[in-house]
Every structure is written in C-alpha cells, then in structure tokens.
Amino acid sequence: MNNELHLRNIRYSVRDGNGTRRVLDIPELDLPGGTLVGIYGDSGSGKTSLLNLLCGLILPDVCHGCELRWGEDDLIGMPEGRRDAWRGRHVGMIFQDFQLFPQLSALENVLLPATFSHVRLPEDLRVRARDLLRRLGIRRTDVPAGVFSRGEQQRVAMARAVLFRPSVLLADEPTASLDRSNAQLVTDELVDLARSEGCTLLVVTHEQVLHGRMDRRFRLERGRLLSGLDDDLKAK
Amino acid sequence: MNPFLFLRGEFRRSWGGALALALVLAFAGSLSPAVSMMERSIRSGMARSADAFDLLIGAKGSAVDLVLGTVYLQSEPLSLLPPETLEEVKAHGGIRWAAPLAFGDRWREYPIAGSSSELVTLGSRRPLASGRMFLNPGEAVVGAGVPLKEGDSFAPSHGSVAEALLDEDGGSARAHEHRFQVVGRMPATGTPWDRAIVVPIEALWSMHDGGRGEGRCSAVVVKPVTVADAYRLRTALNTDSTQAVFSGEVLTRLFVMLEEMHDVMLLLASGAQAAALAAALVSGFFAVAMRVKALALLRALGASHGFLALSVWLMVSGILLAGCALGLGLGWLMASAASSWIQAETGVALTVSLSAKECLTALGAAGCGCLAAFLPAWFACRKTAGELLRAA
Numbered sequence: 001m002n003n004e005l006h007l008r009n010i011r012y013s014v015r016d017g018n019g020t021r022r023v024l025d026i027p028e029l030d031l032p033g034g035t036l037v038g039i040y041g042d043s044g045s046g047k048t049s050l051l052n053l054l055c056g057l058i059l060p061d062v063c064h065g066c067e068l069r070w071g072e073d074d075l076i077g078m079p080e081g082r083r084d085a086w087r088g089r090h091v092g093m094i095f096q097d098f099q100l101f102p103q104l105s106a107l108e109n110v111l112l113p114a115t116f117s118h119v120r121l122p123e124d125l126r127v128r129a130r131d132l133l134r135r136l137g138i139r140r141t142d143v144p145a146g147v148f149s150r151g152e153q154q155r156v157a158m159a160r161a162v163l164f165r166p167s168v169l170l171a172d173e174p175t176a177s178l179d180r181s182n183a184q185l186v187t188d189e190l191v192d193l194a195r196s197e198g199c200t201l202l203v204v205t206h207e208q209v210l211h212g213r214m215d216r217r218f219r220l221e222r223g224r225l226l227s228g229l230d231d232d233l234k235a236k
Numbered sequence: 237m238n239p240f241l242f243l244r245g246e247f248r249r250s251w252g253g254a255l256a257l258a259l260v261l262a263f264a265g266s267l268s269p270a271v272s273m274m275e276r277s278i279r280s281g282m283a284r285s286a287d288a289f290d291l292l293i294g295a296k297g298s299a300v301d302l303v304l305g306t307v308y309l310q311s312e313p314l315s316l317l318p319p320e321t322l323e324e325v326k327a328h329g330g331i332r333w334a335a336p337l338a339f340g341d342r343w344r345e346y347p348i349a350g351s352s353s354e355l356v357t358l359g360s361r362r363p364l365a366s367g368r369m370f371l372n373p374g375e376a377v378v379g380a381g382v383p384l385k386e387g388d389s390f391a392p393s394h395g396s397v398a399e400a401l402l403d404e405d406g407g408s409a410r411a412h413e414h415r416f417q418v419v420g421r422m423p424a425t426g427t428p429w430d431r432a433i434v435v436p437i438e439a440l441w442s443m444h445d446g447g448r449g450e451g452r453c454s455a456v457v458v459k460p461v462t463v464a465d466a467y468r469l470r471t472a473l474n475t476d477s478t479q480a481v482f483s484g485e486v487l488t489r490l491f492v493m494l495e496e497m498h499d500v501m502l503l504l505a506s507g508a509q510a511a512a513l514a515a516a517l518v519s520g521f522f523a524v525a526m527r528v529k530a531l532a533l534l535r536a537l538g539a540s541h542g543f544l545a546l547s548v549w550l551m552v553s554g555i556l557l558a559g560c561a562l563g564l565g566l567g568w569l570m571a572s573a574a575s576s577w578i579q580a581e582t583g584v585a586l587t588v589s590l591s592a593k594e595c596l597t598a599l600g601a602a603g604c605g606c607l608a609a610f611l612p613a614w615f616a617c618r619k620t621a622g623e624l625l626r627a628a
Binding site: 052055057080081084085087088089091093099101102103104108111112113115116117118119120121160 | 237238239240241242244245246248249530533534535536537538539540541542543620
C-alpha cells in the first residue's frame with residue numbers, strides 16, 4: 001500500500017450533553033510515505049481521536065469534500081467490514097498501557113491479530129513473530145505476557161504491531177508509562193522498526209527524546225493541527 | 237477467522253466464573269434426566285419384581301396393600317385368609333402352581349415368609365443357587381442377600397421388619413424358641429425376595445397360637461396355566477371374603493401415579509433448567525459489558541464484527557454445552573445414588589441407564605441455549621468501534 005496520508009476538511013465532533021463538541025478540525029494535511037511524525041498537545045486536544053480517525057476506528061463528521069486517504073485507500077468511502085480488514089492488514093497500533101492479553105503468552109499476543117483472518121496460522125507468520133520477539137529482546141516467548149516487566153510488555157506490543165509489516169504505525173504515548181532506560185530502549189526500537197519496515201509513523205508523545213527522532217512534529221490545540229513549533233516543544 | 241486463541245485467554249482469565257456458571261447449569265440440568273432415569277428404573281425394577289406373582293389371592297381389602305405386602309415384602313398388615321382357601325384355589329384347576337404365603341416373623345431385619353417349595357422353585361422352574369429345598373419344619377431356604385450360610389441356624393423373632401428396626405435389642409426379647417437351620421440358597425433375583433428367608437408354612441403355624449392357626453395364610457400366589465385361566469380364576473376367586481388381583485394391574489395403577497409425579501417433577505426440573513439458562517444468558521450480557529475494553533482492543537487490532545460476535549457466541553455456547561453435558565452426567569450420578577439407596581431399602585434392583593430421551597432433552601436445552609446465545613453475540617457486535625472505544 002502507498003502510505004502517503006491525505007486529509008481534507010476533516011472535522012470530528014462528539015455529543016456533549018445536549019449539544020456537540022468539535023474534537024478535531026483539520027482543513028488539510030499531506031504526509032509523504034515513510035515520514036516519522038510526532039504529535040503533542042494538552043489533554044483533550046484530540047490526540048487520541050486523531051489516531052483513531054487515522055486508522056478508521058472512527059469516521060469524521062459527514063461533510064462535502066472531506067477526504068481521509070492513505071495512498072489510494074479512501075477510509076471514508078470504505079464499508080466498515082473492509083475498513084476492519086484494511087486496518088488489520090496495514091496499520092500497527094501501539095498503546096500507552098500496552099493492551100496485551102495478560103493470560104496469553106508473548107508469542108500468542110503477537111499472533112492474535114493473525115487469528116482475525118486465518119483459521120490456521122501459517123508457519124511463516126509464527127517464524128516472523130518469534131524473530132520479532134527475539135529482535136526486541138524477548139526470550140521467554142511462551143510465558144504469559146502478564147508476568148513481563150512494563151518495558152518487556154511494550155516491546156511485545158510493538159512486535160504485535162509490526163507482525164504484518166504494516167505501512168502505517170500509530171503509537172499513543174508508547175513510552176509514557178516506562179522508566180527512563182526502558183523509554184530509551186522502546187524509542188530506539190520504535191524508530192528502528194519504522195525505518196527498517198518503511199512505515200509512516202505517527203506518535204502521540206510528550207517525550208522530547210522521542211520527538212527529537214521524528215521527521216516532523218505537530219502540536220494539536222483544540223483539535224487544530226499546528227506544525228513547526230519546535231521552540232514550543234523545547235519550552236515544554 | 238479463528239477466535240479460539242482469544243477464547244483461550246478469556247477462559248484462562250475467568251475460568252472460575254465460567255466453571256461456576258457451568259456447574260449451576262449442570263445442577264439445574266441434572267434434575268430432569270435424573271427424574272426420568274429414576275422413573276424408568278423404578279418402573280422396570282418394580283415390574284421385574286412382580287414377574288413371579290401373576291395372580292394374588294388375599295383377604296378382602298386393599299389390592300395395593302396385598303401387592304406391596306407380598307411382592308415387595310413391605311410390612312403391610314394383611315388380613316388372614318380362611319384355612320380352606322388354598323384347597324379351594326387348587327380345586328379350580330388351570331393352575332401350574334399355587335403357594336400359600338404367611339408373614340409376621342423376621343430374623344434381624346430379614347423378613348421370614350412361610351410358604352411351600354413351589355414358591356421357592358417357581359413350580360420347579362427355578363433351581364436353587366446352592367443347597368437343597370427344605371424338607372421339614374426346622375429347615376429354611378434363604379434369599380441371595382441374606383447373610384446366613386448353609387448350616388447356620390437362627391431363631392426367628394416375632395414382629396415385622398419395621399418393628400425390628402425400632403427394637404433396641406434387635407428383637408431378641410421376643411424371639412421364638414423354635415430354631416431353623418439354613419439348607420439352601422435361592423439365586424439372586426434383584427427383587428425384595430433376595431432379602432427373604434423362606435420356611436415351611438407349617439413351621440409358622442406350629443410356632444403361633446400353638447398350631448391353632450393351621451391352614452391360614454396371608455395370601456396365595458397363583459401361577460395360572462394360560463391367560464384365559466388367569467382371568468377365569470380372578471373372576472371365580474373374587475368373592476365376599478377374598479380378592480384376586482393381577483399384580484400387573486395394580487402396578488399399572490401405581491405407575492400412573494408414578495408418571496403423574498414424574499410429570500410434576502419434570503415440570504419443576506424444566507423450570508429450574510430454564511431459569512438457569514436465562515441466568516447464563518444474562519451472565520453472557522454481563523460478560524460482554526465487562527469485556528468492552530477487550531472488545532474495543534480487538535476492533536483496534538483489526539477484528540471484524542463477525543469475529544467479536546463469533547467469540548461471544550462460542551464463549552456463551554461453550555459454557556451452556558459444558559453445563560448441559562455435565563448435567564447429564566450429574567443426573568446419571570444422582571439417579572444412580574438414589575437407586576442404590578432404594579435398592580438398599582427395598583431390595584428392588586434398579587438399573588439406571590441413559591436413554592436417547594434424556595440425551596435428546598439435554599441436546600434440545602443446549603440447542604435452545606445456543607440459539608439464545610446469539611443475543612449477547614449480537615449485543616457485542618452491534619456497537620461500532622467508536623462506541624466500544626468510548627465505553628472502554
């Protein structure tokens with residue numbers, strides 16, 4: 001898949017009491033494929049909603065001329081079932097709290113997304129899952145994920161995210177709940193993975209170190225995407 | 237798609253709750269097969285016990301008491317027949333064999349029946365398991381379940397078995413002076429007669445009232461030659477002072493009552509099972525509500541509506557199926573335990589077996605449950621990914 005991002009006239013609102021509240025308002029954004037992007041902003045500025053929108057979990061408000069497109073894939077015009085399949089195939093997601101299934105082993109967690117589309121898991125997927133875990137320093141692949149340290153859990157989650165060689169990687173505060181050394185490790189691995197797999201990476205983070213490794217940085221303010229504010233980031 | 241990996245994790249996480257739910261379902265689902273299996277085994281056990289007692293002649297009174305007292309050796313107070321009854325019965329002809337029966341004595345909790353060799357051998361058609369037939373008033377033949385060996389001797393006590401169980405000293409204070417020696421053992425029949433001791437009726441006559449009761453008995457068991465003879469004898473022997481009953485007819489009346497009880501029990505059991513199935517479904521809805529975060533995560537990772545629906549349906553249906561299967565097994569165990577107790581109490585051997593009827597009933601309940609499990613499955617998949625994310 002061509003992993004260039006094109007957004008036009010994107011607005012997203014949620015119900016708030018008797019009325020609605022505008023969460024996102026992005027008139028235009030184009031990102032070349034393979035770009036590494038950092039996003040930051042205050043609580044409630046719409047960061048997580050933006051990630052959910054970019055992977056098609058939520059759709060923008062209905063409007064004329066709005067566009068949410070990855071390469072040739074138009075998410076707005078895509079039926080929900082196809083959008084699920086597209087997300088499973090092309091998007092890797094990494095969360096702040098890892099979101100692993102603690103009773104499943106590290107290997108099973110990595111392979112779980114493959115069960116959405118396979119009755120019997122192909123051997124090459126198993127091999128890739130083991131390779132990814134080994135590459136990310138996870139040796140005990142058959143141990144329940146719940147017993148791992150937080151840093152290890154995030155690395156398992158990263159392996160799960162890139163199992164299908166996604167063209168888009170979305171990460172929501174991937175280092176926020178890690179100590180400094182684990183945060184550094186995850187930062188290095190995330191950037192390396194994105195570069196080596198050729199992914200477009202969008203990371204919501206407040207970590208200056210992580211932003212420093214990105215190609216571009218954006219600040220979200222009340223749902224509006226403001227670019228090029230590196231001084232502002234340094235001030236934070 | 238293959239939701240079994242996800243389900244494995246979910247069952248590992250909440251196996252205690254799933255097991256508890258399956259056990260509640262199993263218990264509720266066990267009552268219905270247990271009642272059915274019990275009813276069937278009691279029916280066949282009772283019918284088998286009455287095989288040797290085609291036609292019973294007793295004093296005028298309750299036909300049910302006559303059957304319970306003679307066929308099942310229950311301590312029913314039976315009026316005595318006039319002394320000449322046995323000879324009158326034999327005089328009617330069309331009889332393969334006829335044997336008098338007298339009760340009232342016991343050894344420990346084993347009833348003693350005074351009769352003749354015809355009853356013991358069913359008219360020379362059933363050989364003894366060991367030993368020989370009694371030949372004089374001091375000898376006895378015991379049932380297969382009586383703890384006396386050939387050569388043992390014992391003193392009978394006066395009174396019914398029920399009285400023996402109430403006596404603190406086992407009835408020894410009311411023991412007769414007369415002693416019997418065991419000379420033979422009857423084969424096991426799986427009937428209350430396995431617990432009986434049969435002695436010559438003449439011995440009982442001589443032990444009671446100084447022989448003044450000679451010729452009197454509680455009942456006469458008759459084996460007619462043909463069915464026509466049986467009906468003719470029944471008509472002829474139903475007089476002002478005697479009644480003639482087919483044990484099968486009385487059993488049929490008892491079975492009607494048993495069936496009515498069975499139907500009521502089955503209704504209650506079905507109600508319990510329906511309530512448990514409904515509780516399982518409600519639990520299914522709760523399980524979905526509690527797993528909103530996990531379901532939202534699955535959607536985020538690329539799972540379709542169908543994957544979520546199939547996962548929830550399999551989870552709820554799996555618990556329901558396990559509960560129904562366990563219920564069948566538990567029902568069989570309960571029916572077996574109850575049968576063992578009844579057998580110990582009455583001597584009627586009851587064979588409990590699982591029939592297609594119970595299996596089909598359990599399958600029907602499981603099928604209804606699996607159909608109803610589509611409701612929580614639909615509940616899980618009707619939400620959009622956005623709704624799930626907001627709920628999580």
